[in-house]
Amino acid sequence: MDISFLIVQFISGLTMATLLFLVASGLTLIFGVGGVFNFAHGSFYMLGAYLAYTFVAGTHLNFWVAVLAAAVGAGILGMLAESLFLRRIYGRAEEEGFQILLTYSFILIIDDLVKLVWGTEYKSLSRPAGFGGSLIWGDITLPTYNLAIIGVGLLVVVGAWLVLSRTRPGRIARATALDRETMGMLGVNVPLTMTVVFGIATALGGLTGALAAPLRSVTPGAGIEVIIDALIVVVLGGMGNFWGAWLAALLLGEVNAVAVATVPEWASLFSYLVMVVTLIFKPEGLFAPRQVRKV
Amino acid sequence: MEAVDKKKAAAFWGLFALIFALVPAAGNDYYLTIANRILVWGMFAVAFNMLFGVTGMLSFGQALFSGLGGYGVGMTVKYLGKAWFLPGLGLGVIAAALVAYLLGYLIIRAGGVFFTILTLAFGQLAWQITFRWYNVTGGDDGIQGLVPPGILSNRVVYYYFCLVLVLGSIWFLRRLADSPQGLVLRCVRQNPSRVRFLGRRVRRNQRRVYLISSVFAALAGGLMAGIDSSIHTNMLNWTTSGQVILMSVLGGIHQFFGPFIGAGVIMIIEDVVGARTEYWSLIIGLVMMTMVLAFPRGLVGEFALLKARLKWRALERAERS
Amino acid sequence: MEPILRLENVSKAFGGLKVTDGVSFSVMPAEISAIIGPNGAGKTTLFNQITGALRPDSGRIVFQGQDITGLDTQEIVALGMGRAFQITSIFPEETVLNNVRVACLSREGLTRQPLKGVGSFKSSTEKAMSVLESLGLAGQAARPAFELAHGDQKLLDIGVALALNPKMLLLDEPTAGMSPDERALTRELVVKLWREFNLTMIFIEHDMDTVFGIAQKVRVLQQGRLLAEGTPDEIRANPQVVTAYLGEEL
Numbered sequence: 001m002d003i004s005f006l007i008v009q010f011i012s013g014l015t016m017a018t019l020l021f022l023v024a025s026g027l028t029l030i031f032g033v034g035g036v037f038n039f040a041h042g043s044f045y046m047l048g049a050y051l052a053y054t055f056v057a058g059t060h061l062n063f064w065v066a067v068l069a070a071a072v073g074a075g076i077l078g079m080l081a082e083s084l085f086l087r088r089i090y091g092r093a094e095e096e097g098f099q100i101l102l103t104y105s106f107i108l109i110i111d112d113l114v115k116l117v118w119g120t121e122y123k124s125l126s127r128p129a130g131f132g133g134s135l136i137w138g139d140i141t142l143p144t145y146n147l148a149i150i151g152v153g154l155l156v157v158v159g160a161w162l163v164l165s166r167t168r169p170g171r172i173a174r175a176t177a178l179d180r181e182t183m184g185m186l187g188v189n190v191p192l193t194m195t196v197v198f199g200i201a202t203a204l205g206g207l208t209g210a211l212a213a214p215l216r217s218v219t220p221g222a223g224i225e226v227i228i229d230a231l232i233v234v235v236l237g238g239m240g241n242f243w244g245a246w247l248a249a250l251l252l253g254e255v256n257a258v259a260v261a262t263v264p265e266w267a268s269l270f271s272y273l274v275m276v277v278t279l280i281f282k283p284e285g286l287f288a289p290r291q292v293r294k295v
Numbered sequence: 296m297e298a299v300d301k302k303k304a305a306a307f308w309g310l311f312a313l314i315f316a317l318v319p320a321a322g323n324d325y326y327l328t329i330a331n332r333i334l335v336w337g338m339f340a341v342a343f344n345m346l347f348g349v350t351g352m353l354s355f356g357q358a359l360f361s362g363l364g365g366y367g368v369g370m371t372v373k374y375l376g377k378a379w380f381l382p383g384l385g386l387g388v389i390a391a392a393l394v395a396y397l398l399g400y401l402i403i404r405a406g407g408v409f410f411t412i413l414t415l416a417f418g419q420l421a422w423q424i425t426f427r428w429y430n431v432t433g434g435d436d437g438i439q440g441l442v443p444p445g446i447l448s449n450r451v452v453y454y455y456f457c458l459v460l461v462l463g464s465i466w467f468l469r470r471l472a473d474s475p476q477g478l479v480l481r482c483v484r485q486n487p488s489r490v491r492f493l494g495r496r497v498r499r500n501q502r503r504v505y506l507i508s509s510v511f512a513a514l515a516g517g518l519m520a521g522i523d524s525s526i527h528t529n530m531l532n533w534t535t536s537g538q539v540i541l542m543s544v545l546g547g548i549h550q551f552f553g554p555f556i557g558a559g560v561i562m563i564i565e566d567v568v569g570a571r572t573e574y575w576s577l578i579i580g581l582v583m584m585t586m587v588l589a590f591p592r593g594l595v596g597e598f599a600l601l602k603a604r605l606k607w608r609a610l611e612r613a614e615r616s
Numbered sequence: 617m618e619p620i621l622r623l624e625n626v627s628k629a630f631g632g633l634k635v636t637d638g639v640s641f642s643v644m645p646a647e648i649s650a651i652i653g654p655n656g657a658g659k660t661t662l663f664n665q666i667t668g669a670l671r672p673d674s675g676r677i678v679f680q681g682q683d684i685t686g687l688d689t690q691e692i693v694a695l696g697m698g699r700a701f702q703i704t705s706i707f708p709e710e711t712v713l714n715n716v717r718v719a720c721l722s723r724e725g726l727t728r729q730p731l732k733g734v735g736s737f738k739s740s741t742e743k744a745m746s747v748l749e750s751l752g753l754a755g756q757a758a759r760p761a762f763e764l765a766h767g768d769q770k771l772l773d774i775g776v777a778l779a780l781n782p783k784m785l786l787l788d789e790p791t792a793g794m795s796p797d798e799r800a801l802t803r804e805l806v807v808k809l810w811r812e813f814n815l816t817m818i819f820i821e822h823d824m825d826t827v828f829g830i831a832q833k834v835r836v837l838q839q840g841r842l843l844a845e846g847t848p849d850e851i852r853a854n855p856q857v858v859t860a861y862l863g864e865e866l
């Protein structure tokens with residue numbers, strides 16, 4: 001195995017890691033801030049992919065504009081789902097279980113709505129102009145679109161971090177995560193904050209789906225596969241832990257790249273393998289601080 | 296008071312057994328199969344609900360165990376022959392017990408959402424393995440021709456065989472629900488940290504009910520293989536786990552027989568509309584959403600509430616006049 | 617006589633905040649004592665450490681001659697430690713009887729019984745009813761616990777702890793949220809239970825009538841530190857306590 005092969009594999013793993021992180025970050029954002037477990041997060045990923053497909057193939061938008069529009073679209077649908085349905089069960093006894101059940105019903109409904117609107121055939125989206133080729137450098141061939149994804153991922157991470165730590169809305173969101181009641185008494189519009197954060201989270205999901213569409217074909221039922229990958233990231237990284245999620249995504253992305261290169265037909269099992277090993281040796285998550293102790 | 300309750304219970308069980316025992320008299324193979332499915336899914340759902348409704352553990356991976364039960368039968372029959380149907384059933388159940396025991400230690404640590412996530416992930420892992428390991432499991436083709444041996448190959452006999460097992464299982468689960476162990480499980484759902492102050496270990500009780508629930512899920516899966524004469528990887532897919540959750544929520548998770556009623560209703564809806572639409576998942580999605588938003592107590596729970604309200608109102612009226 | 621409970625230099629910090637700061641004291645058997653101190657002084661946190669809900673960062677806790685530092689709650693409870701909570705902690709959907717009965721069943725080691733109905737364990741049921749009698753809750757035995765009035769829920773919380781036949785009982789603000797009349801009744805009840813069940817009792821309380829009315833010994837906690845310890849009269853006369861805490865109240 002030579003060094004150029006390793007570099008190619010590494011970049012391929014990094015691409016996968018970026019996508020994993022992007023989709024998982026939406027999931028942990030809404031869990032961390034809103035305390036909502038959105039089981040249907042993968043379905044918003046799928047909606048993002050389909051919307052991008054429609055904007056490019058149907059309305060001939062520029063690819064990058066279409067990706068942005070798809071993210072916004074997924075965000076709006078997310079805000080609708082939150083304000084029409086999810087909101088009704090906040091504060092109910094055993095809310096956690098009902099959240100899972102309700103968002104599970106979203107998965108089922110969105111799956112079939114997608115079939116109704118877009119049909120059951122595979123859809124594919126070609127790479128944007130200027131990103132169809134590869135950077136070739138000796139033996140090393142790096143697809144430029146993959147590099148673009150990694151770039152966008154970095155931008156989103158840095159941007160999200162800046163918004164959360166440096167702006168007023170970001171600080172409100174973080175404070176709401178810690179204590180909803182007090183923030184409500186301080187005059188923060190908590191329901192609105194929840195809706196907006198939910199929208200941002202689902203927009204992140206939709207953005208990821210749109211970005212990934214040229215790499216993976218777009219199919220109904222993609223939601224559940226994506227959510228399981230994202231959930232593994234979150235379990236490994238620690239729920240609500242941004243940097244933990246990033247490291248976990250990197251680990252899974254790279255493991256996956258190696259697996260695809262060596263045992264392709266079993267590659268899909270490797271994420272699970274990492275999870276099982278982690279659970280056995282470090283059940284609180286790879287990067288979580290040691291638990292204080294249950295009360 | 297207690298004597299009246301006992302009589303009521305006996306009457307209930309008698310009626311329940313009688314209705315299902317009379318189905319073969321209709322002489323219709325189709326109805327027989329539906330009734331058999333209701334029985335087996337009903338038991339599966341009641342056992343699942345010991346986890347969810349009673350103990351508060353939402354598993355999204357019980358398909359792993361029903362799948363183990365099904366494949367226990369399927370693989371033994373495939374490799375050892377038809378005569379091994381019943382040992383295969385036993386083998387599947389034992390395998391499920393073993394897996395549930397080990398998995399219990401692995402995934403019952405962090406509570407709440409994490410339990411759900413991990414059950415889902417392990418369920419999908421099992422599905423992936425079965426799906427990809429074509430040489431051994433038959434992959435997506437499944438295994439066909441799983442006819443039980445001897446007189447069990449007669450559909451009516453097999454139906455009674457299932458009926459006896461299901462009644463026995465549900466009777467056991469009912470006793471469990473009413474026992475001190477069942478009380479502790481309910482307490483674990485309502486206030487786990489207080490349970491520790493009773494001197495009881497929360498996780499140990501959770502692992503115990505996870506094991507029990509999974510064993511009955513495997514039994515259901517094994518019996519299902521005989522009803523359908525085949526098994527398929529779908530038995531292991533997360534949609535199966537979702538189905539049993541839906542049945543419980545539809546019937547009512549805080550009622551012992553709710554999940555059984557839910558199973559019956561779903562089986563009947565599936566039979567009536569399932570064949571005529573390709574949008575089955577939209578239908579069950581809407582059913583789930585409606586239940587969660589409008590009728591969280593489930594059909595049986597809401598009915599019980601309605602009955603109590605009417606009684607109350609009648610009392611009030613009697614007092615006034 | 618040996619103390620039944622001994623704390624040696626127990627400390628606990630959350631982040632940088634020292635919530636328990638080198639606390640040492642001994643409690644003699646059959647004593648009824650109070651812990652007082654301003655909000656956030658670390659009183660509940662101290663109970664959490666004694667009962668194994670939190671592990672102290674350093675120090676030792678000895679109960680009946682046995683080192684219980686770092687043991688799990690279940691183990692400490694099994695040794696005879698009981699506790700009722702500041703924020704009432706009961707099983708809301710169960711009947712009042714079942715709340716207490718589950719504790720009786722647990723004490724008798726019957727909670728793994730899978731086949732016999734709860735009602736068929738006569739001795740547990742009788743014991744549960746007698747505990748409810750002592751608390752004056754027997755008349756409400758069949759009601760779901762969430763229907764009880766706030767004060768009765770607090771009593772039920774104590775009942776769950778009592779049903780385990782503890783040697784020592786920790787009460788966290790038993791009269792919180794009660795009217796003055798209710799307080800007086802609860803105060804009498806606490807003393808009655810202390811005698812009837814042969815308990816060593818420690819209670820946390822803000823209500824000074826209760827503290828100085830029934831405690832044989834008072835310990836004052838401030839910012840995690842044990843500020844003073846003594847008989848009610850000594851505490852009342854302690855200038856440090858008066859300036860730091862009791863100032864306006866006495």
Ligand SMILES: Nc1ncnc2c1ncn2[C@@H]1O[C@H](COP(=O)(O)OP(=O)(O)OP(=O)(O)O)[C@@H](O)[C@H]1O
Nearest residue numbers: 630631635653654655656657658659660661662702
């Ligand atoms: N699990 C925890 N994590 C972080 N801080 C905590 C935790 N538990 C308690 N604290 C903090 O420790 C301090 C002491 O809390 P504690 O509940 O022991 O006070 P208290 O004396 O019981 O007060 P009160 O009279 O209001 O009940 C408080 O500042 C509280 O915010």
Ligand SMILES: [Mg+2]
Nearest residue numbers: 659660661702
């Ligand atoms: Mg306190």
